[in-house]
Amino acid sequence: xxxxxxxxxxxxFVSIAGISFPIVENPVHWYQYPMIKGLEExxxxxxxxxxxAWLTVVAFFMSTVYSIQYLRKKNLDxxxxxxxxxxxxxxxxxxxxxxxxxxxxxxxxxxxxWDPRQTSIFALLLIYGAWFALRSSIxxxxxxASLSSVYSIIAFLTVPFFIFxxxxxxLGLHPGAESIEDGKVVQxxxxxxxxxxxxxxxxxxxxxxIAFTILYFWMWRVGYKSLIYRDKILKQSSRG
Amino acid sequence: MHSKAFALxxxxxxxxxxxxxxxxxxAMFILVAISVILFSxxxxxxxxxxxxxxxxxxxxxxxxxxxARAFVSEEERGTTLTLQLIASPSTIFTGKLLFNLILVFLMxxxxxxxxxxxxxEFVIRSFYLFVLTFVLSNFGLAISSTxxxxxxxxxxxxxxxxxxxxxxxxxxxxxxxxQLTSNCMVGTSFAxxxxxxxxxxxxxxxxxxxxYMLFDFIWKD
Numbered sequence: 001x002x003x004x005x006x007x008x009x010x011x012x013f014v015s016i017a018g019i020s021f022p023i024v025e026n027p028v029h030w031y032q033y034p035m036i037k038g039l040e041e042x043x044x045x046x047x048x049x050x051x052x053a054w055l056t057v058v059a060f061f062m063s064t065v066y067s068i069q070y071l072r073k074k075n076l077d078x079x080x081x082x083x084x085x086x087x088x089x090x091x092x093x094x095x096x097x098x099x100x101x102x103x104x105x106x107x108x109x110x111x112x113x114w115d116p117r118q119t120s121i122f123a124l125l126l127i128y129g130a131w132f133a134l135r136s137s138i139x140x141x142x143x144x145a146s147l148s149s150v151y152s153i154i155a156f157l158t159v160p161f162f163i164f165x166x167x168x169x170x171l172g173l174h175p176g177a178e179s180i181e182d183g184k185v186v187q188x189x190x191x192x193x194x195x196x197x198x199x200x201x202x203x204x205x206x207x208x209x210i211a212f213t214i215l216y217f218w219m220w221r222v223g224y225k226s227l228i229y230r231d232k233i234l235k236q237s238s239r240g
Numbered sequence: 241m242h243s244k245a246f247a248l249x250x251x252x253x254x255x256x257x258x259x260x261x262x263x264x265x266x267a268m269f270i271l272v273a274i275s276v277i278l279f280s281x282x283x284x285x286x287x288x289x290x291x292x293x294x295x296x297x298x299x300x301x302x303x304x305x306x307x308a309r310a311f312v313s314e315e316e317r318g319t320t321l322t323l324q325l326i327a328s329p330s331t332i333f334t335g336k337l338l339f340n341l342i343l344v345f346l347m348x349x350x351x352x353x354x355x356x357x358x359x360x361e362f363v364i365r366s367f368y369l370f371v372l373t374f375v376l377s378n379f380g381l382a383i384s385s386t387x388x389x390x391x392x393x394x395x396x397x398x399x400x401x402x403x404x405x406x407x408x409x410x411x412x413x414x415x416x417x418x419q420l421t422s423n424c425m426v427g428t429s430f431a432x433x434x435x436x437x438x439x440x441x442x443x444x445x446x447x448x449x450x451x452y453m454l455f456d457f458i459w460k461d
Contacts, residue, residue, distance in 0.1 A: 071457050127408040134405060137396040147391050150454045154387065154409060157450055161412035165439055 007218065010211040017204050018047035033201050045103045047204060051212035052096040056124060058216065059089030064156040067149035077228055079145035082152065083135070084223035088216060090128040097121055116166035123162055127155045244327050248335025252310075253342070266306035266347050273298045274354055291362040292421040295355055296414050299381070302347055304403040307385040310336045311393035329459040330452055337386045337451075344382040348374065365427030373420040373433075376440040380413045380447060387451040390458045413443050 023033045023041055033043065066082035069075075100118065101111040112118060134151055138144040256262055277294055314320050323332055352374065356362050364370045388406045395401060420436050 071454075123408055123411055126411075130405045130408055133401060134391070134395060137401055138394075139396060143394060146457050147394055150457050151391055151405065153454060154447075154450055157446055158409055158412050161416075161439065161443060165412060165416055165436075 003214075003218070007211065007214050010207065011215065014047065014204060014208040014211050018044055018208060021200075021204075027200075031200065042103060042106045043201075045099060047208045049096065049099040049103055050205070051209050052092045052099060053121070054209060055092040055212055055216045056089055056096050056121070058213070059085045059092060059220075060124060060128075060156070060159075062220075063089060064152050067152040070145055070149045071153075074142075074146075076141060076145060076231065077224075079141075079149070080227040080231070081220075081224045082149065084220050084227060086128060086131060086152070087223065088219055090125070090132070092216070093121065093125050093128060097125060116162075119166055120162040123158075127158075131155065242334075245331045245334035245338065248323075248327065248332060249338040252335065252339040255313075256339075262306050262309050262343060263346075266302060266343070267350070269302050269305040270298065270347065270351055270354065273301055274351075274358060278358060286361060288361045288363070288425055289422050291355075291359050292425055293418050295351070295362065295421060296418050298351055298355070299348055300407075300410065300414060301403075302351065303344065303381055303385055304406060306343060306347065307340055307382075308389050308392055308402040310340055310386060310389045312389070315393045324459065329456045332459065333386070333390070333452060333455045336390075337382060340386045340389075341379070341382040344378045344385075348378055348381075362425070364424050366424045366429070369428075369430055369433055370421065370424040372437065373417060373424065373440070376437065376444060377413060377417040380440060380444045381410065383444060383447045383451055384409050384413070387447070387455065387458075390455060394458060409447075413440065416440055416443070 017031075021031045021033055023043065025034075027034050063082045063085040066078045066085065070078040070082060100121070104113065104115075104118070105111045108115075131148060131152060135144055135148050138147060277298070314323060327335075356364070385406060388402065388409060391405065392402050416436050416439050420433055420440075423433050423436070
């Protein structure tokens with residue numbers, strides 16, 4: 001109960017602070033954000049976009065870890081954990097894609113420009129979609145669990161390639177990506193990259209990250225426990 | 241073990257020669273795919289870099305139409321249990337992989353020849369680089385499509401799911417191959433494309449290892 005109240009308050013604070021604190025040229029008060037050149041008012045979406053993208057990756061990773069666990073121990077509870085993580089993962093993946101596209105429209109001028117990270121999250125969306133399509137096509141529980149575990153491990157192995165090859169193939173717009181300036185490929189020095197968050201902005205950013213991560217783990221626990229209980233009840237009713 | 245895998249390959253090869261199911265459907269699919277592209281282009285001049293990309297589009301969809309058969313055929317004939325009795329999973333995977341490799345190489349050589357004959361813009365300047373890219377990508381394509389074919393054969397709906405499952409897995413390979421092919425058409429040297437070639441080699445090795453490790457879990461149920 002304490003955790004839930006704490007999480008509720010934290011999320012309330014993050015949402016209010018993230019949306020309503022003003023952005024000014026020279027911040028004086030503790031609640032003012034600095035003006036970042038090239039981002040201006042768009043900067044506020046960072047409090048919601050980055051946590052969703054981060055949780056997409058966390059969920060994907062956890063889903064794979066529990067898939068490996070399932071293949072090792074053949075315990076259907078692990079499959080429930082992996083499934084719930086992926087369910088949450090696809091929700092956060094869609095949220096990250098949508099918030100990212102909205103941000104891109106205002107910061108870069110178009111909703112979609114096949115930036116390396118946009119492509120990677122698109123690939124992640126495809127992987128999640130394929131994974132759920134595979135699961136829904138299999139009737140038997142054990143078979144479904146082992147086949148989807150195998151697929152999620154294979155899909156996870158392609159992730160390093162996306163991280164490594166995408167920036168080689170296409171130029172990036174995200175911070176830290178390479179871009180072309182005066183005909184030479186350089187570590188991007190565009191305003192988007194150079195931005196400096198001041199103390200209060202960083203604080204809200206990390207609070208938001210923490211709040212969303214707690215939210216994720218809480219949802220994940222509720223999700224997999226309800227799945228496990230449902231299976232138990234189904235088994236009991238089929239027996240008796 | 242090797243002789244058993246080879247025997248399995250020969251069995252597939254012979255039954256393929258009898259029915260010619262995979263080869264026929266592959267050949268027709270290649271023809272259809274290339275003619276669709278030719279019709280849609282019409283009299284237009286298309287940029288050179290586009291032909292390299294379309295080349296891999298044809299390869300991807302042809303592979304999706306023909307390679308799913310590897311394990312599904314066993315499942316349809318009801319010979320899966322017999323196979324499980326006579327050979328270890330890795331042997332079976334080797335046999336199936338060999339067959340798919342031959343199929344992929346055959347298919348892609350036909351595509352490459354047809355493609356370079358029909359598209360004037362498709363000019364390869366660094367020939368050896370292209371051959372190397374071609375061989376390495378074919379290995380990757382065969383490995384990934386074989387393991388996905390194994391998953392598909394155990395899943396309920398067979399045909400439609402295969403491209404859906406394969407695409408995200410093959411995406412890194414296809415993107416790198418497209419990049420390398422456009423390098424070949426521009427005529428870049430070997431040294432400049434070294435990293436991309438290394439990426440494909442890594443992909444092949446990682447997928448091969450993972451496939452052998454994970455095939456046991458698919459095969460035994």
